[in-house]
Amino acid sequence: MIAWLLLLSLSTTSTQDGQENSVLRCGPQNVTLDYDSFLLKWEDDLSCSVIRDGLVYELQLLIADKPEHNGEVVVAPAQIGSTHSWKWISHLPSQCARHSVRLRSQYNNQSSPWMQKTLPDQGEILVLPRDQILEVGSTATFCCMVPDGESIKTMFLLKYKGTNVTTTKISEHVHSLIVHLDQESENYSDVQCETTKGDINGASFHASYPPDDSDLKCETRDLESIDCFWNVGRAANEHPAMERTYQLQGSSCINGRSGKCSQKVKVDAAERNWTLTATNRLGKLEIHDNADLTKRVHMVAPDKVAASTVNPRNISLKWSWTVQKYSNLNITCQVHVSDGNSNTKTESIGVGLTAAVIKDLIPHWGYDVRVRCGTAQHFWKWGDWSKSVKIRTKGDVPDALDVWMKVKEDQTVISWKVPLANQSHGEIFDYKVSWAKTKDKNQSNQTNVSRSNHSLTLTLDPSEEYMVTVTARNINGSSSPSTIIIPRCNLDTSKVKTSWISGSNGSFFLSWPDSPNASCGYIVDWCPVFGNCSFEWMKVPPNRTRTTIFSKNFEDGRRYLLSIYACTEGAAVLLQRREGYIRETKIGGELFKLKYKQEDSAVEVSWEPIPLEKQTASIHGYILYYQDKSGNVFNVSTDDPEATSLTAKNLNISTYTFTVTASTAFGLCGNSSISVTLNPLADQLIMLILISLGAVFLILSVSTIICYRHWACIKHKVYPPIPKPVLTDQWLTLPDEHTSHRLHFDQSYYREVLDIPKLHDQFRPPQPVVGQDYKPFTFSQTPKGYYNKPLKKSQPCLTLPTTGLTSQPGLPSSPINGVFPNPSYNPSYNLVLQSVDREFKSGPEVHEGIPFIRSFSGYQRQSPDETFTTTELDEYPNSPISCVSTYILLPQKTSN
C-alpha cells in the first residue's frame, strides 16, 4: 500500500491540448555538459529512489536546433541515485553550429519534462575545440559561437607563427578559423574571439610532433643486463602535455627522455630482437635492434690501476675487474701514457687481462697512465677509461750532451746545451771537460765545470788539433761522453763566401747543397755580427739539407752571421756563411757625422763608416742632397754601401745645405745635414797675381843684370860714339873696318838675345790659342805628351813686326816668309803667314805645312811674352834664326 502511494507520487496529472497526461516527476537534475568532450552528466531526482525496476533516460542531440541524434541511457535499479553520463561521439567533422542536448526520464510510459542544455549558454562565448594537442602538418578548425542577442566582432590566432590562416564568418553568432599547422608551437597558442560588446574568450592549442625516436642500439656492460641507446629526435623536452613515455621490451623506462634505458635480462649467445616503444599524445612509435649481446660487450673501466714495478725506462701496470664475467673474455687493453706534452698508446691482449708493460719511458719523468679495454673477439667498442694514475719513473745517468765550439785565434770556447729535464734524468751535479792533442791522447787535461756554467774557454795551440770531451754527472752517474775535434788551424773562412739572407716570421730558413763530407749531418751556428758572440747552434740530421732557425734571442734590427758546417768524423767543415737580419728595422736619428772639403767649385762631403750596431737595416747606398739658397735641390748618389764620401760638383759661390741619407729597405734613413758656405776662389787669384808679379820682377831683374853687364855694348849700340870729324884721309878708309866690326858684334848679340826668351817662357802664363792647328809647335813633355790640357802657345820662330822685311842675304832665314794683304781685316794692317819646317826645307814645301796665322790689331807693343824660343833651337844651335827685338835695333843692311 505504501509502495503504491509512493509510485502514485511519481507522477502528476496535467491537462494538455484537452487531454489529460501523466507527467513523471522523477527526472534529471544537476545537468552539466562538457564543451570539449560533449559529455553530459546528470543526477536522478530524489523522487526516483522509489523506483525498483530501473529507469530509462531519453536523449536528443540538436545541431542548429535540428535533431541530429537520439539515444537513451538505461539506469539499473542499483544505479538510481548516482550520477549518470552520456557522451556523444560525432562521426562528422567539427561543425560550427550551436549544439543542444535534451534529456528526459521515462518510466511506465510516463516521461519527465525535457531538460535542455545548449551550447553556448546565455552570456557565454564558446570557442571550440579547446586545449587540443595537434600534429604539425594537420589542419585545425576552430569555431566561435555566441548566443542569440550577441554578435562576433573578430576571431584571430595568437602566439602561432603560421601564416596559412583563414577566418570565415558563418553568421553573426558563429565564426570559424582554419589554420594549417606548418610548425611547432612554442607553447600554447591561442585562438581568440571577441564580441561586439568587447567580451573575449578563446581556445588554446599546441602543435607538435608524434615521437620520432630512431637508431636504437643495445649492448651489455656486465653480461647480465641490457643497455639501449637511441636518438630521441626533435622536440623531446618540450611541452608538459607532450611528454613521451618509453618502454623497452614492454617494461617502462624511468628516464627515457635521455635516450637511454637499461634493464636486467638474461644474456646468452643468441641474436634477439630488442624493441623500444615511444608514446606521446600524438602517437606511438616502435624501433628495433637485432643483436647478440655477447657480441655487444661494452666493458666497464679497469679498477685499481697501479704500477707493480717502476724502472727508469719501463713500468709494469696491474688492475682488476669489477665484473667477474670478464675473467673468461679474451680482452684487448689500451694503455694511454701522457707526460703533458706527448701521448702514446700501447695495446696488450689476453684472457681476463689485468696487467701490461709500458716501455720507452724517460727516466725520472712523471706520467699519467690510464687503461681501457674491449673484447678481442667480436670487438664492439672500447670500454670506459680507468681513472688516471700518476707514476714517476726512476732516475738514470744523463743523456750525452750537445756540444759545439767556437775558435777565435788561440781561444776556443767549448759550449754545451743545458740538458733539459727529460735529458738530465735527475739533478745535474757538474760537468767534466777533458781535452788532449789528437796525436797524443795520453796527455789529457781535464777540469770540472759547475752546473751553472755551460761553456768553457780553452787556450789551445792553434797549430795542434785537439779532441775535447764533455760529460755531465748526476746522482746516477756520468753521461756518455760527447767529443768534438778542434781543428789544427782556425777554420779557413776565406774560401767560404758569405751570402745574404733575410729572416721571415722571426726565423731564418736555410738550405744548402748536400755535402759528401757530412757523415754525421750538419751543424748550423749563429751569433750577432757585432757585440759579444754568444753563439747558438743546432744540429741537422745527415739526410736533411734545410732547416729553419728559431731563437728566443733573435732581435729585430740586429745583423746575424750564420755558419753551416758539415759534421765529419774529424773536425767540422765550414760550408757556407750567411749574414742577415731576422727583421730589418728603420734606422732612426742622425746616422752620419759629416765633414766637408771644398775643392774649387766642388764640395766633398764625407762621413765615418757606419758601425754595424747602428745598421738596423741593410744599407744599399747613400744619397747626397744639396740645396742652394734658392731652394733648388740636387743630388748625387752611390750604390756602394761601403762609400764614405760623395762629391757635389759645379757649385756656385753660395750657401748650400748638404744632407746625406742612407738607402735601405725602409727607404731613406739616418738623414744628417750640414750647411756649407762656399769660399770664393780668392786664394788662387792671389797666388796667380803673386806668381805673375814674381815673374815680372825676375824678368826685369835678369834684364837689368844683362843690361848692366853689357851696358857698354848697349850704350855703344844705342848711342854709338859720334865720330869726331876726321880731317885726315884715314876717315875715308875707316868705314869698311867699321862695317866689319859691326857685323861681328851683331852675331854675338844674336846669341844673347836668344837666351832671353827662354826665361820669359818659363814664367809666361798660359795664353789662349788663336788658331787650332799648332801641331808643329806643340811640345810634349812625355813621349805621349799631355792630354786634355791647353796647348802651350809656343812658336818656333818669332814673327817680325816689321813690314816689308826681307831676309838678309847671307843669313839663314825662314823657308817662307811672305806678307799678304788680308782683305777681311783693316787693309792698313798686314797678315803675316809663316810656316816653319823643322828641317827648314826650302820654298815649295812650306805650303804643305800647317800655316800659322796671327792677326794683329793695329799696333801691338812688343812684349817679352811675345818672344818665343824652343828647345828645338837648342838642338840646332847653328840653325839660322830670325829673331829680332824691337828694343834692340839691329843694324840691317837693306837690300837696296
Added chain:
Amino acid sequence: MAEQEEQPIAGRSLTGQAVALARLLHHECTSLLRLYTERETFLSSYTPDGKRLVSASPESEEPSTEEQVHLLHSALRQCLGLLHRVIQKEEEEWGKLEDEYESMRKNVRARLEHLLYSTKGLVETDGTNLEVTPDNQCNEETDGSGGVFGFKLWTYRVLLELIHWSDHAAKTLHVLHTEREGAEEA
C-alpha cells in the same frame, strides 16, 4: 593622499615594516601583471567584469582598524591560495619556464607569505589564532572550466586581485601604523 606621502621607516616599528612590506608587495604585483600581459598580449585589451574573487565582509558596520586588519589578513590568505593555484596549474600546463615572470611570481609568493606573518604579528592576541596558510577556495570549476585559455583569463583576474589587496593592505596598515605610532608618541 597626504597619508601616503608619509613614509614609515623600515625597521622603526612592526607596523612601519608591515606598511613597507605591503607597498613592496603592491609594486611587485604590478610588475608581475605587466610581465604576464607581456607574455599573454591579448590580455592588454581585456577588461574583466568587476566581480571580486576575494572578499572579506566585516561583521560590524564600522569595524575598528584592528578588525580591518583581521579582515585584510583573511583576504590575503585567500590571495595566497589563489596564487598557489595559479602556480600549480601553470606548472602543469607549461612546465618550468624559468623566465622573468616565474622569478617575479616566486618573489610575490614569498612576499605575500611574509606579509601574512607581519599582519598576524600585528593583530594576533592571546584569544585569537591567525593562520598564515593559503586559504584555497578555488576548484576545477572556478579555474579550469574554460580550458587553458580560460585559465589565462582567470590568472589575469587573480593578478588583478593581488594588486587590489596589496594596495588595500598598504592603506589599512598605514592607518594602523599612524594610530599606533601616534598613540605611542602621545
